[in-house]
Amino acid sequence: MLFSAALPAVFLLFSANPLFVAADDIDDDIKNVQNNRYTSTLTLGGKTISVILDTGSTDLWLNPYDGVGSFESTGVSHEIHYGEGATFINGTIGLAEISIAGHTIPRQAFINATQVVGLEACSSGICGLVGLGFDSPTAGIEKALTDGGLDGPTIGKSVLSSIFDMNPDKGRFFAFSLSRLGDVKDTADASLSIAEYDPKYSAVQWLAKRPVYPPTAKSWRILADGVTVDGYPVPWTANAASTPSANHIVLLDTGTTNILVRPEVRDAIYSRVPGAFLAKNSSLRTSHWGADHDAWIVPCSTPVNFGAIFGGQPYPLHPLDLTDMRTQVGPDGVNYTYCVGSITNGGTITTGSTDALYGDSFLRNVYTVFSFGDNTTSPYVQFLSQTNEWESTQDFAHVRQQQLATGAKELNPTDLIRLFDGVSPPGSSGSGSSSSDSTPSSGGSSSNTGGSSSSSGSTTGGSSSSSGSSSSSDCPSGSGSSKVLAGNLADSAAASSDSNSSKYWPIIIGLLAANLLVVLVLAFLGVVSFVRQRRSVGPTRVHYVPTKTKDDSLMRSSFAEDRPYADN
Numbered sequence: 001m002l003f004s005a006a007l008p009a010v011f012l013l014f015s016a017n018p019l020f021v022a023a024d025d026i027d028d029d030i031k032n033v034q035n036n037r038y039t040s041t042l043t044l045g046g047k048t049i050s051v052i053l054d055t056g057s058t059d060l061w062l063n064p065y066d067g068v069g070s071f072e073s074t075g076v077s078h079e080i081h082y083g084e085g086a087t088f089i090n091g092t093i094g095l096a097e098i099s100i101a102g103h104t105i106p107r108q109a110f111i112n113a114t115q116v117v118g119l120e121a122c123s124s125g126i127c128g129l130v131g132l133g134f135d136s137p138t139a140g141i142e143k144a145l146t147d148g149g150l151d152g153p154t155i156g157k158s159v160l161s162s163i164f165d166m167n168p169d170k171g172r173f174f175a176f177s178l179s180r181l182g183d184v185k186d187t188a189d190a191s192l193s194i195a196e197y198d199p200k201y202s203a204v205q206w207l208a209k210r211p212v213y214p215p216t217a218k219s220w221r222i223l224a225d226g227v228t229v230d231g232y233p234v235p236w237t238a239n240a241a242s243t244p245s246a247n248h249i250v251l252l253d254t255g256t257t258n259i260l261v262r263p264e265v266r267d268a269i270y271s272r273v274p275g276a277f278l279a280k281n282s283s284l285r286t287s288h289w290g291a292d293h294d295a296w297i298v299p300c301s302t303p304v305n306f307g308a309i310f311g312g313q314p315y316p317l318h319p320l321d322l323t324d325m326r327t328q329v330g331p332d333g334v335n336y337t338y339c340v341g342s343i344t345n346g347g348t349i350t351t352g353s354t355d356a357l358y359g360d361s362f363l364r365n366v367y368t369v370f371s372f373g374d375n376t377t378s379p380y381v382q383f384l385s386q387t388n389e390w391e392s393t394q395d396f397a398h399v400r401q402q403q404l405a406t407g408a409k410e411l412n413p414t415d416l417i418r419l420f421d422g423v424s425p426p427g428s429s430g431s432g433s434s435s436s437d438s439t440p441s442s443g444g445s446s447s448n449t450g451g452s453s454s455s456s457g458s459t460t461g462g463s464s465s466s467s468g469s470s471s472s473s474d475c476p477s478g479s480g481s482s483k484v485l486a487g488n489l490a491d492s493a494a495a496s497s498d499s500n501s502s503k504y505w506p507i508i509i510g511l512l513a514a515n516l517l518v519v520l521v522l523a524f525l526g527v528v529s530f531v532r533q534r535r536s537v538g539p540t541r542v543h544y545v546p547t548k549t550k551d552d553s554l555m556r557s558s559f560a561e562d563r564p565y566a567d568n
């Protein structure tokens with residue numbers, strides 16, 4: 001399922017000059033396109049075509065600029081609708097010899113797309129899609145061929161089924177990890193193997209098997225126990241269709257860039273992040289997914305300590321996967337940097353029997369085995385965690401510090417929302433917001449990060465993050481009192497506007513002086529720990545990718561609930 005957001009025209013304004021950043025994986029079989037897309041190459045008639053890898057759908061379609069050349073046409077036409085339906089491809093089903101991932105399939109069914117609507121098609125260099133989902137006699141190419149009077153189950157097999165059937169002595173599974181662009185240490189590697197494990201991650205085969213749910217589902221949906229922020233469970237109403245032992249049904253979809261949930265879950269997650277505010281129906285760009293008109297704005301240097309729970313086991317996510325950095329021109333004509341939550345409202349996709357789509361933002365953090373099972377085993381998934389909470393938080397601090405140092409100015413979330421939308425975000429009045437009001441580089445926003453940590457977070461939050469958070473973790477009482485004072489200051493500011501009498505002024509000035517002193521102390525500590533940090537981690541180790549600008553024309557949420565598979 002390839003989810004394409006039908007983006008409002010305004011999105012196009014920001015992608016006038018698309019940057020095409022692709023990183024090779026070690027094995028050179030997967031390319032990462034700006035963390036938005038993961039592609040592989042396929043050859044057909046001597047032509048090499050870049051295709052999206054999509055666990056959320058099954059069919060193969062191709063649409064290269066210069067056509068696929070000659071092939072055996074079945075004459076059967078077929079459309080695939082993605083997302084909420086407005087995005088689709090349409091064409092004729094053909095049969096041709098193709099090669100992919102080291103396998104050559106003599107007569108593979110595919111759709112020669114003649115219409116590509118709502119997708120970027122070939123403009124980004126990606127000219128097709130290979131589905132890694134389940135064959136079904138009641139859906140997709142297989143059904144279309146059967147309906148057309150042909151032998152659907154024999155000639156309409158998916159690419160994976162074709163490969164498995166050609167290798168009957170091997171397992172019917174594939175395994176996959178996704179790389180991350182822009183992190184310091186290339187903490188995530190990309191790897192795709194069919195019917196074998198990457199030797200580096202072969203330990204995955206001994207880990208828990210998480211069966212596809214419901215067992216008859218023809219999609220990579222499994223049960224999940226919810227999520228945590230800072231180690232605390234996030235309230236999330238259980239799905240009636242789930243089991244007593246697990247609460248939610250989650251679709252694992254490489255074709256979705258981020259994570260899609262219901263809006264109340266999104267809000268429950270980011271409202272736990274210090275200094276984060278919700279911009280409702282905002283002109284600030286949401287992350288990847290055009291159907292969400294709200295945006296959670298998170299201070300860019302604040303790591304979100306997020307875990308996804310499966311079978312009682314937490315899988316930490318890299319903080320870089322929880323917020324996306326963006327630059328946008330404000331109403332005042334000035335460019336601003338801000339960070340927006342990558343977990344967004346899935347709309348109708350997440351209101352039915354599927355509670356969430358865990359796309360690339362989650363899948364970058366695990367090596368995943370997708371097994372179709374065999375005669376005795378039902379389909380299942382296995383995860384090998386790839387993210388170390390402590391390392392990733394350090395990594396996050398380095399990357400964001402560098403990005404903020406070179407990018408446009410970051411405003412604190414409340415000021416940013418006020419500037420772009422002309423309203424104050426909910427919950428921002430009075431004392432709440434002012435404690436977080438300062439740009440990360442000044443050290444103030446640190447009081448958010450440092451204070452929030454719990455359990456392992458307290459180690460992570462601390463010393464490595466940019467100037468601010470180190471200071472607060474070094475000196476927790478200092479940051480605490482800074483918050484209190486900031487609160488008092490806001491109160492007194494309110495008092496001063498309420499009253500034209502001057503009786504509050506001595507108090508206000510006293511508080512201002514005290515506040516200034518705390519700020520100076522914090523700034524000093526920040527500088528000290530910044531210097532220390534620079535010394536302990538040589539800048540040479542950092543190979544930060546400055547061109548992080550997301551190209552919106554490259555589609556952010558490539559998942560789409562492929563109609564035929566919805567709610568099986």
Ligand SMILES: *[C@@H]1O[C@H](CO)[C@@H](O)[C@H](O)[C@H]1NC(C)=O
Binds near residue numbers: 077078079091
């Ligand atoms: C898809 O193509 C077929 C055959 O050309 C055509 O009949 C059908 O109307 C097309 N669908 C859409 C949505 O354009």
Ligand SMILES: *[C@@H]1O[C@H](CO)[C@@H](O)[C@H](O)[C@H]1NC(C)=O
Binds near residue numbers: 067071073113114
């Ligand atoms: C395949 O699709 C291309 C458009 O992408 C079209 O020009 C060509 O005629 C199609 N070939 C066949 C045999 O349908």
Ligand SMILES: *[C@@H]1O[C@H](CO)[C@@H](O)[C@H](O)[C@H]1NC(C)=O
Binds near residue numbers: 281
């Ligand atoms: C969202 O904002 C647009 C203008 O940006 C406005 O036309 C629309 O009515 C708003 N929608 C809601 C639900 O507030």
Ligand SMILES: *[C@@H]1O[C@H](CO)[C@@H](O)[C@H](O)[C@H]1NC(C)=O
Binds near residue numbers: 327329333334335
């Ligand atoms: C804003 O940033 C974009 C890209 O970074 C740049 O092309 C544009 O000129 C900048 N605009 C202003 C007003 O600085």
Ligand SMILES: *[C@@H]1O[C@H](CO)[C@@H](O)[C@H](O)[C@H]1NC(C)=O
Binds near residue numbers: 375
């Ligand atoms: C498993 O199923 C296949 C057909 O799908 C059959 O050919 C094979 O003999 C079965 N193996 C066992 C051990 O039952």
